[in-house]
Amino acid sequence: MRNRIYMAEPEEFLCRPTAEDEAFRKTHTRSGCSYLNLCERFRLRERNYVTQYAHIYFTRLEKMRPYLENAAAREWGNEVCVKNVKKRLLEAEVGERCCIIGTLFKKMELKPSILKEISTSHHLLSQPPRAKLTSSSDQLVVEDSSQRFPLSGNIPSPHLVTGVLVALLGTAMRGGVFEVEDYTFAGLPSREESVETEEQEEEERYVLLVSGLGMGSSWCDQLSLEMFVDYVTGQLGGVSDQRFCSSLVRVIVAGNSITPETSKNAERQEKKPHARFQTRNYSADTVEAVKEMDNFLAQLTSCVPVDLMPGANDPANYQLPQQPLHLCMFPRARATGRLSSLTNPYHTVIGGTVFMGCSGQNVDDIYKFSSLTDRLEILENTLQWRHMLPTSPDTLNCYPYQDQDPFIMNTCPHVYFCGNQPSFQSGRITGCDGQSVLTICVPSFDLTHSAVLVRLRGGESEVQEIEFGTSLSHAPNPHLEAVLKMQKEGEEKGEGDGGQESRIEGEMTLLHLMDDDDDD
Amino acid sequence: MTSLDEHGGRQIRPGKIFSEDHNKPAVAVTPRSEERVLEEFDLDYAFGPSNGISRLMRWERAQRLCLNPPEEVRRIILQHGSDSKYNERYVESAASSYNSLSCISLYCSLWNRHISGIK
Numbered sequence: 001m002r003n004r005i006y007m008a009e010p011e012e013f014l015c016r017p018t019a020e021d022e023a024f025r026k027t028h029t030r031s032g033c034s035y036l037n038l039c040e041r042f043r044l045r046e047r048n049y050v051t052q053y054a055h056i057y058f059t060r061l062e063k064m065r066p067y068l069e070n071a072a073a074r075e076w077g078n079e080v081c082v083k084n085v086k087k088r089l090l091e092a093e094v095g096e097r098c099c100i101i102g103t104l105f106k107k108m109e110l111k112p113s114i115l116k117e118i119s120t121s122h123h124l125l126s127q128p129p130r131a132k133l134t135s136s137s138d139q140l141v142v143e144d145s146s147q148r149f150p151l152s153g154n155i156p157s158p159h160l161v162t163g164v165l166v167a168l169l170g171t172a173m174r175g176g177v178f179e180v181e182d183y184t185f186a187g188l189p190s191r192e193e194s195v196e197t198e199e200q201e202e203e204e205r206y207v208l209l210v211s212g213l214g215m216g217s218s219w220c221d222q223l224s225l226e227m228f229v230d231y232v233t234g235q236l237g238g239v240s241d242q243r244f245c246s247s248l249v250r251v252i253v254a255g256n257s258i259t260p261e262t263s264k265n266a267e268r269q270e271k272k273p274h275a276r277f278q279t280r281n282y283s284a285d286t287v288e289a290v291k292e293m294d295n296f297l298a299q300l301t302s303c304v305p306v307d308l309m310p311g312a313n314d315p316a317n318y319q320l321p322q323q324p325l326h327l328c329m330f331p332r333a334r335a336t337g338r339l340s341s342l343t344n345p346y347h348t349v350i351g352g353t354v355f356m357g358c359s360g361q362n363v364d365d366i367y368k369f370s371s372l373t374d375r376l377e378i379l380e381n382t383l384q385w386r387h388m389l390p391t392s393p394d395t396l397n398c399y400p401y402q403d404q405d406p407f408i409m410n411t412c413p414h415v416y417f418c419g420n421q422p423s424f425q426s427g428r429i430t431g432c433d434g435q436s437v438l439t440i441c442v443p444s445f446d447l448t449h450s451a452v453l454v455r456l457r458g459g460e461s462e463v464q465e466i467e468f469g470t471s472l473s474h475a476p477n478p479h480l481e482a483v484l485k486m487q488k489e490g491e492e493k494g495e496g497d498g499g500q501e502s503r504i505e506g507e508m509t510l511l512h513l514m515d516d517d518d519d520d
Numbered sequence: 521m522t523s524l525d526e527h528g529g530r531q532i533r534p535g536k537i538f539s540e541d542h543n544k545p546a547v548a549v550t551p552r553s554e555e556r557v558l559e560e561f562d563l564d565y566a567f568g569p570s571n572g573i574s575r576l577m578r579w580e581r582a583q584r585l586c587l588n589p590p591e592e593v594r595r596i597i598l599q600h601g602s603d604s605k606y607n608e609r610y611v612e613s614a615a616s617s618y619n620s621l622s623c624i625s626l627y628c629s630l631w632n633r634h635i636s637g638i639k
Contacts, residue, residue, distance in 0.1 A: 050572060052569065052629075054568075054571070055568065055569055055572070055573060058568035059581065062568070062585040114630045114631040145565045145568065145569070402572070402581070403580070
């Protein structure tokens with residue numbers, strides 16, 4: 001049974017008014033925390049869109065080559081590798097057992113292709129949207145700048161996606177196919193020593209992760225959002241709740257703060273000749289949603305620092321890395337000075353604990369193009385592959401870098417998360433050097449009304465889900481049910497429900513005053 | 521793929537590893553042979569794709585990735601200034617590798633145009 005990291009004491013609720021009022025006059029000061037923003041490497045300085053994407057693949061392969069050589073040496077012993085690591089795929093001879101390093105490419109029939117759309121007749125519509133675009137005829141190919149080999153043998157093609165760097169042990173056969181005996185990935189990066197030796201203070205500190213707030217939607221649950229804000233600002237619960245909330249040092253909003261509904265409404269509207277802000281008596285949905293977001297953030301930032309990440313539905317650029325949302329959109333929140341607008345992907349050090357994460361586009365994209373259904377497993381795979389967005393730029397749009405690939409993980413995070421997932425999942429993964437990473441799938445707030453609390457303890461951080469449910473019975477959220485049902489129908493192989501629903505026993509529902517079946 | 525040279529009879533083969541040339545004695549530096557040196561640097565796939573990137577940036581990228589690009593190339597480019605045509609991208613892409621990764625790049629750019637409504 002997992003230890004709960006926090007639970008309110010029931011005696012404090014509905015207690016008799018005490019004679020001494022000090023307990024109610026006491027103020028708690030929020031703990032301070034060291035903070036280092038490392039998102040600079042994702043900022044785009046000059047925008048040059050003329051270059052091709054081939055440069056990213058080349059840079060990715062060359063940068064990861066030493067890591068893969070080390071991983072191959074570790075796995076298969078020095079003998080095979082020192083003799084037979086091929087610098088170029090071209091050097092692999094037929095019949096020779098060797099180790100090759102290259103990028104994977106998966107030929108997929110169902111992958112949306114612009115050329116297929118253009119070449120077929122104009123009245124044909126594009127293929128209907130599917131949850132998974134895998135098929136049994138997908139073929140895996142390894143390539144580098146000299147040559148490519150189709151792969152066969154001991155390699156799990158359905159689980160892998162284009163853009164993953166791999167080291168393969170096997171033999172090139174006559175006919176051009178490479179027969180794989182064994183494979184390995186770069187593995188977890190090593191941890192930076194300077195971060196490890198941060199002294200652990202006596203004070204407990206927590207960070208709250210939330211994503212998918214979905215402001216501006218018609219079915220947005222205002223009460224849950226209000227509860228969330230009241231909880232974080234210490235206006236909810238008893239004295240111990242307030243004491244606990246004062247140890248909450250940061251709130252990270254991991255993307256999708258605006259609902260996707262607004263863009264759908266825009267498509268349905270006929271195209272107007274004027275911009276919406278120029279027409280009278282008409283306000284754009286996104287503007288209203290952003291104003292709501294500003295109010296929400298202003299309340300939060302009045303007492304806690306907030307990190308805001310852009311997501312797929314937010315008014316930020318479409319390509320990854322998404323640049324920070326412009327603070328001019330949040331004038332009230334910006335005035336408090338505690339709002340930091342950061343990039344997606346995200347990389348900071350909070351109180352000695354390295355946080356890295358994404359707003360969910362990476363996991364969603366890999367989910368579509370591989371047969372894996374467990375999103376936590378996909379997230380952990382990106383760690384093993386040592387690359388946050390392996391499918392970019394193939395199916396996930398990214399900036400055409402010429403001389404770098406900033407999504408390669410150079411240091412090992414303590415906490416690795418991805419936002420906007422259908423349910424909360426967490427796990428722990430250990431690398432070959434003993435570095436341990438806490439992986440978290442942050443659930444989408446508009447579906448599950450829950451946020452994730454992380455206790456900062458460096459490598460031993462702990463996590464718990466907090467639900468701000470507003471239903472008095474355990475009635476399921478109809479929107480969540482619809483989304484999960486659609487997902488199940490879309491999955492080709494019925495390997496059970498997407499992911500282990502690992503709800504930790506410490507889940508708290510704040511308004512369950514009348515509920516008897518507490519999961520103690 | 522080879523191309524015959526009228527003046528010196530040297531053939532430019534794709535994938536020729538540049539480092540072999542370090543052992544040859546230096547030839548008299550004429551503007552023509554400097555261009556030859558730069559072209560060979562462009563065609564050497566060990567340093568990555570040469571399309572869409574300036575030669576100096578490509579050299580610096582190769583340097584950062586520890587691929588040992590020849591110093592001579594950098595010297596020639598900087599001698600003529602980074603704004604000169606010596607630093608320009610290699611336009612004739614006859615030898616650049618048109619593998620599936622550059623097809624992906626073609627698809628991506630077409631897709632971008634499609635979704636942004638450019639016909």
